[in-house]
Amino acid sequence: MEVGLREVAALAGVSVGTVSNVVNGRATVAQEYVDRVNDAVMQLGFVRNDAARALRSGTSRTVGMIIPDGNNPFYTSVALGASDAATLNNNIVLVGTSHDEAEREARYVEAFGEQRARGLIIASAGNIHDRLHQFARGGMPSILLDPDVDERFSSVGPDDVLGGRIGVQHLIDTGRRRIGFVGGPMRLRVLTDRLVGANDAISGTNGAVTLEVFETPDRTVLTGRTIGERVLKRPPETRPDALFAMTDLLAIGILQALDAHRVAVPGDISIIGYDDIDFASTTSVPLTSIRQPMEIIGRKAVEMIEAQREGGSKKREHITIEPTLVPRDSTLRP
Amino acid sequence: MEVGLREVAALAGVSVGTVSNVVNGRATVAQEYVDRVNDAVMQLGFVRNDAARALRSGTSRTVGMIIPDGNNPFYTSVALGASDAATLNNNIVLVGTSHDEAEREARYVEAFGEQRARGLIIASAGNIHDRLHQFARGGMPSILLDPDVDERFSSVGPDDVLGGRIGVQHLIDTGRRRIGFVGGPMRLRVLTDRLVGANDAISGTNGAVTLEVFETPDRTVLTGRTIGERVLKRPPETRPDALFAMTDLLAIGILQALDAHRVAVPGDISIIGYDDIDFASTTSVPLTSIRQPMEIIGRKAVEMIEAQREGGSKKREHITIEPTLVPRDSTLRP
DNA sequence: TCGATCCCGTGAAACGATTCATGGGTTAGG
DNA sequence: CCTAACCCATGAATCGTTTCACGGGATCGA
Numbered sequence: 001m002e003v004g005l006r007e008v009a010a011l012a013g014v015s016v017g018t019v020s021n022v023v024n025g026r027a028t029v030a031q032e033y034v035d036r037v038n039d040a041v042m043q044l045g046f047v048r049n050d051a052a053r054a055l056r057s058g059t060s061r062t063v064g065m066i067i068p069d070g071n072n073p074f075y076t077s078v079a080l081g082a083s084d085a086a087t088l089n090n091n092i093v094l095v096g097t098s099h100d101e102a103e104r105e106a107r108y109v110e111a112f113g114e115q116r117a118r119g120l121i122i123a124s125a126g127n128i129h130d131r132l133h134q135f136a137r138g139g140m141p142s143i144l145l146d147p148d149v150d151e152r153f154s155s156v157g158p159d160d161v162l163g164g165r166i167g168v169q170h171l172i173d174t175g176r177r178r179i180g181f182v183g184g185p186m187r188l189r190v191l192t193d194r195l196v197g198a199n200d201a202i203s204g205t206n207g208a209v210t211l212e213v214f215e216t217p218d219r220t221v222l223t224g225r226t227i228g229e230r231v232l233k234r235p236p237e238t239r240p241d242a243l244f245a246m247t248d249l250l251a252i253g254i255l256q257a258l259d260a261h262r263v264a265v266p267g268d269i270s271i272i273g274y275d276d277i278d279f280a281s282t283t284s285v286p287l288t289s290i291r292q293p294m295e296i297i298g299r300k301a302v303e304m305i306e307a308q309r310e311g312g313s314k315k316r317e318h319i320t321i322e323p324t325l326v327p328r329d330s331t332l333r334p
Numbered sequence: 335m336e337v338g339l340r341e342v343a344a345l346a347g348v349s350v351g352t353v354s355n356v357v358n359g360r361a362t363v364a365q366e367y368v369d370r371v372n373d374a375v376m377q378l379g380f381v382r383n384d385a386a387r388a389l390r391s392g393t394s395r396t397v398g399m400i401i402p403d404g405n406n407p408f409y410t411s412v413a414l415g416a417s418d419a420a421t422l423n424n425n426i427v428l429v430g431t432s433h434d435e436a437e438r439e440a441r442y443v444e445a446f447g448e449q450r451a452r453g454l455i456i457a458s459a460g461n462i463h464d465r466l467h468q469f470a471r472g473g474m475p476s477i478l479l480d481p482d483v484d485e486r487f488s489s490v491g492p493d494d495v496l497g498g499r500i501g502v503q504h505l506i507d508t509g510r511r512r513i514g515f516v517g518g519p520m521r522l523r524v525l526t527d528r529l530v531g532a533n534d535a536i537s538g539t540n541g542a543v544t545l546e547v548f549e550t551p552d553r554t555v556l557t558g559r560t561i562g563e564r565v566l567k568r569p570p571e572t573r574p575d576a577l578f579a580m581t582d583l584l585a586i587g588i589l590q591a592l593d594a595h596r597v598a599v600p601g602d603i604s605i606i607g608y609d610d611i612d613f614a615s616t617t618s619v620p621l622t623s624i625r626q627p628m629e630i631i632g633r634k635a636v637e638m639i640e641a642q643r644e645g646g647s648k649k650r651e652h653i654t655i656e657p658t659l660v661p662r663d664s665t666l667r668p
Numbered sequence: 669t670c671g672a673t674c675c676c677g678t679g680a681a682a683c684g685a686t687t688c689a690t691g692g693g694t695t696a697g698g
Numbered sequence: 699c700c701t702a703a704c705c706c707a708t709g710a711a712t713c714g715t716t717t718c719a720c721g722g723g724a725t726c727g728a
Contacts, residue, residue: 002392003472004714015678020716028676045468050448051388052714055683058336060385061445070413070429071612076404080433087438092445094428095404099414104421111395111426114384134379138337221616256618259593278405279613282555284590338684349708354686362706386684390713674725680718687712694705 003044012040023048063093063302064112065121066105070097073277074294081298082121091118102126119305141308143301147318156300158292159320160190164197166325167244167272167290172201174331176242176270177209182227183246184216191246212240219246224253232261241269248273248280251287259284270331286328293321337378346374357382397427397636398446399455400439404431407611408628415632416455425452436460453639475642477635481652482523490634492626493654494524498531500659501578501606501624506535508665510576510604511543516561517580518549525580546574553580558587566595575603582607582614585621593618604665620662627655
């Protein structure tokens with residue numbers, strides 16, 4: 001038999017209203033009653049029924065998050081930031097991982113919708129935006145982590161143009177003149193943005209520095225190694241003297257290839273990665289990287305959810321957060 | 335204004351009971367009514383209120399999972415397996431990440447308890463077991479991923495004794511005679527278990543093979559490198575001819591050290607890691623590793639939850655799943 | 669002593685879906 | 699044509715909490 005407010009009230013000799021007030025920490029209850037109720041709660045092992053609470057009060061305490069890949073530190077760190085922000089309002093963040101399956105993603109979307117979550121933070125490939133928009137009209141806003149996917153929603157994401165500029169500028173500042181930009185496929189918006197930023201930095205040098213694009217089919221360690229090998233096939237004087245890899249994985253692969261051929265890093269070629277994953281600091285030569293402001297993105301996303309709940313769905317906005325350079329030996333030790 | 339069963343029923347010209355039956359796919363409704371109701375559902379954008387459903391029916395559709403570290407592929411893969419199993423019963427898995435903070439963990443525990451989740455899958459360090467046990471008496475079972483932490487709960491986990499034996503046996507089979515066991519701190523149960531397994535394998539050789547333990551304070555790449563350096567300080571004839579690292583991270587660090595000193599792998603020293611993380615296949619010499627049966631653990635955990643909900647909390651069990659060897663160049667190429 | 673004010677506990681209504689006893693309508697058998 | 703049997707839509711009761719109008723009792727000033 002379920003222990004409810006009623007049972008607690010009976011044991012404590014008070015009314016259910018009073019028990020509710022005590023359980024929710026409302027200030028209007030005399031100390032004597034508070035104690036009596038708390039004793040009864042303990043004694044009966046009362047656990048508040050969230051379904052009833054949500055039903056009556058019409059509000060949920062959970063912020064939903066749906067991500068494609070649970071192993072991607074980008075998403076998990078965004079989740080951490082979101083969790084921090086949610087905690088301030090006594091809410092929690094619950095994460096569903098779609099593993100890039102549209103069906104699984106749709107199930108999570110429906111589930112959060114039915115739960116009347118406070119809002120959704122979504123990085124999605126699937127075709128769920130119409131449904132999300134329907135939810136939004138019902139008062140559950142969604143915040144996208146991929147910008148520009150759908151104008152109807154707010155979004156928060158890293159400033160990729162700036163990231164590209166920061167990386168190349170750092171290479172220029174450390175004396176590099178022939179820079180390689182390694183990444184692909186170039187249909188990805190993040191990559192074209194970073195390339196724009198990279199060219200911004202180049203164009204400030206009046207032709208003193210060149211940029212060459214090495215397009216890749218993916219951004220894995222193996223592909224990085226292939227790129228490294230390809231670069232090393234060239235005579236040293238026509239090689240780039242710096243490579244800007246669009247993921248740390250690519251950079252690690254490149255580094256492996258250079259290591260294997262005893263090419264000095266950063267002496268002969270310097271390397272920058274992107275993402276600043278944990279591994280970046282533990283490679284044979286610690287890797288300079290661009291750190292994405294993941295926690296801040298998560299925090300911001302939760303704030304936007306709460307703002308939209310307050311101010312109606314009017315305030316749609318697209319926010320970018322600035323990435324930062326994390327300099328390490330792969331570009332610094334001469 | 336909220337669109338409820340009532341509004342749908344009014345528009346479709348039927349009763350709420352009928353709408354409920356249609357929405358839940360019950361077979362007792364005539365086709366004509368089904369169509370009318372579905373039209374109305376579409377038209378009004380009806381989304382079922384899970385709070386009301388859960389309140390009345392007394393059952394939830396979510397399996398809760400609480401993990402300490404969102405970036406650990408062990409947990410995320412367990413979550414994937416759990417999600418697969420949950421889907422079979424039309425349930426979903428929602429994950430909360432405690433980031434090793436007791437307070438955050440406790441918040442998730444309370445939240446899932448209040449939600450009357452179907453059950454909890456937990457890898458915990460915190461002091462929450464009494465609370466979990468209280469929930470269990472209320473009908474919400476918990477399954478631990480760390481065995482032996484608390485006898486009151488069922489658990490599923492990898493068979494670490496077997497993992498240790500498999501790894502060492504493979505080294506013996508590939509002709510190694512002086513094996514180093516690298517890991518720590520040795521107060522961790524997983525490690526002592528694996529050491530037991532390792533010694534099992536050794537003891538089958540009648541002293542032909544020796545095992546030396548290199549205890550480490552943690553299991554990071556940096557520590558691995560340190561161990562590698564330490565081994566290389568010895569004269570070659572007293573070095574181990576194989577190292578069994580308790581994580582792939584340790585193994586990668588060791589590999590970096592050996593690479594840097596041009597020691598051949600596996601020619602001079604062969605290496606096995608543990609966990610088979612994505613990186614294991616992409617190191618300079620692809621790393622042989624022990625693969626933990628993570629998806630299966632997740633699947634099993636969900637099955638145990640459902641079993642306990644059926645059969646009362648009587649059936650407490652402790653299950654281990656067999657890990658497998660993933661052979662790669664770091665032990666094979668001579 | 670009386671009335672005005674506050675304080676604070678009370679208890680019933682309400683949230684929206686599920687469930688099930690009820691009975692209207694139809695079919696089949698005689 | 700009548701009854702039994704069956705099918706299936708109905709709608710009211712119900713889940714446990716929150717919320718709020720209500721009023722009993724205490725305090726205070728006059």
